Amino acid sequence: MHDFFMNSSMQNSVKSGLFFLSWLKTVAPEYSGYKYLVKTTDDMHDYVGKIFDKHRETFTPGSPRDVIDCYLEQLNNTTDPKSTFFGATGEKNSQSAIIEIFEAGMITSSHTLNWLTLYLIHHQHVQAKLHEEIDRVVGKNRDPTLMDKPKMPYTEAVMQELLRITSLVPLGCSHELLHDIEFHEYYLPKGLLLIPNIYHVHHDKKTWGDPENFRPERFLNEDESRDIQSNALVAFQAGKRQCLGEPLAKDVLFLYITKIFQHLHAFPDPSNPEPNFDYDDGLLLIAKPCRVVMKSR
Numbered sequence: 126m127h128d129f130f131m132n133s134s135m136q137n138s139v140k141s142g143l144f145f146l147s148w149l150k151t152v153a154p155e156y157s158g159y160k161y162l163v164k165t166t167d168d169m170h171d172y173v174g175k176i177f178d179k180h181r182e183t184f185t186p187g188s189p190r191d192v193i194d195c196y197l198e199q200l201n202n203t204t205d206p207k208s209t210f211f212g213a214t215g216e217k218n219s220q221s222a223i224i225e226i227f228e229a230g231m232i233t234s235s236h237t238l239n240w241l242t243l244y245l246i247h248h249q250h251v252q253a254k255l256h257e258e259i260d261r262v263v264g265k266n267r268d269p270t271l272m273d274k275p276k277m278p279y280t281e282a283v284m285q286e287l288l289r290i291t292s293l294v295p296l297g298c299s300h301e302l303l304h305d306i307e308f309h310e311y312y313l314p315k316g317l318l319l320i321p322n323i324y325h326v327h328h329d330k331k332t333w334g335d336p337e338n339f340r341p342e343r344f345l346n347e348d349e350s351r352d353i354q355s356n357a358l359v360a361f362q363a364g365k366r367q368c369l370g371e372p373l374a375k376d377v378l379f380l381y382i383t384k385i386f387q388h389l390h391a392f393p394d395p396s397n398p399e400p401n402f403d404y405d406d407g408l409l410l411i412a413k414p415c416r417v418v419m420k421s422r
């Protein structure tokens with residue numbers, strides 16, 4: 126539930142422009158969704174704060190059980206008032222890091238899986254090739270593992286094509302320039318907000334030829350024996366602040382895709398079979414809810 130409100134408050138803050146024009150928080154705190162964002166963030170801190178307190182009750186210094194214990198260890202050992210781990214601010218920073226990892230991790234992965242289902246029900250030939258590869262490499266009698274990944278270029282290509290065509294975080298995360306820089310023929314002053322247009326990079330005709338088509342083969346070599354990485358695939362953005370969860374997201378998506386489609390075949394709802402790729406537009410592009418039929422195979 127907390128997750129839902131946090132998600133909707135972030136979607137709203139992009140829709141209202143607050144995400145890019147932070148001064149809106151002063152002139153229109155209600156309308157811009159700033160108040161709602163602050164409230165949902167405070168609620169998340171209360172929720173995660175209680176989890177920190179529970180951990181503290183049973184925490185043994187030097188024996189961390191999980192990432193929260195690692196933060197507690199660091200908070201306990203920090204005496205430098207300038208450190209981001211110091212005192213009450215340190216505690217709040219640590220909670221923020223946990224909130225960010227869960228927020229950024231759960232919402233993105235689950236919406237990517239929704240999109241996958243939508244694309245596969247309307248591209249049965251792709252689903253058939255995915256099924257064929259899963260059957261050949263994994264079979265039906267064991268669970269897929271990450272060891273299977275290098276032997277499954279088609280599944281990898283489906284994942285890459287999905288990340289490209291959906292461009293889940295269309296405008297990525299904005300970054301403010303800390304110094305003046307010159308980039309090609311442009312002079313970019315300190316303080317400038319850079320907004321990466323990931324959606325455009327993923328739908329540029331010059332790069333992809335037919336960006337509007339869901340075609341995993343574009344990420345395969347000629348005889349489809351191995352997948353190809355493209356520098357123009359930037360779903361996780363690029364540079365020092367590139368998505369921290371990229372390797373985890375790719376592994377989790379691989380395991381979900383292979384496990385789900387090892388056993389299931391997805392079809393459109395027969396009472397509403399027309400493709401509908403409409404989405405809710407905000408921080409993320411979220412597919413509209415739709416019904417699908419899953420049959421065991």
Ligand code: HEM
Nearest residue numbers: 229230233237294297298360361362366367368369370374
């Ligand atoms: C399909 C899945 C995902 C997509 C498309 C995605 C995309 C992104 C993008 C575009 C950014 C902005 C990077 C930047 O500012 O340069 C980002 C940041 C981030 N992501 Fe992901 N992400 C995904 C999954 C995950 C997962 C599974 C986790 C964590 C377990 C995660 C954690 C984070 C965090 C913590 C940041 C902020 C990093 C920072 O500011 O230093 N993400 N992600």
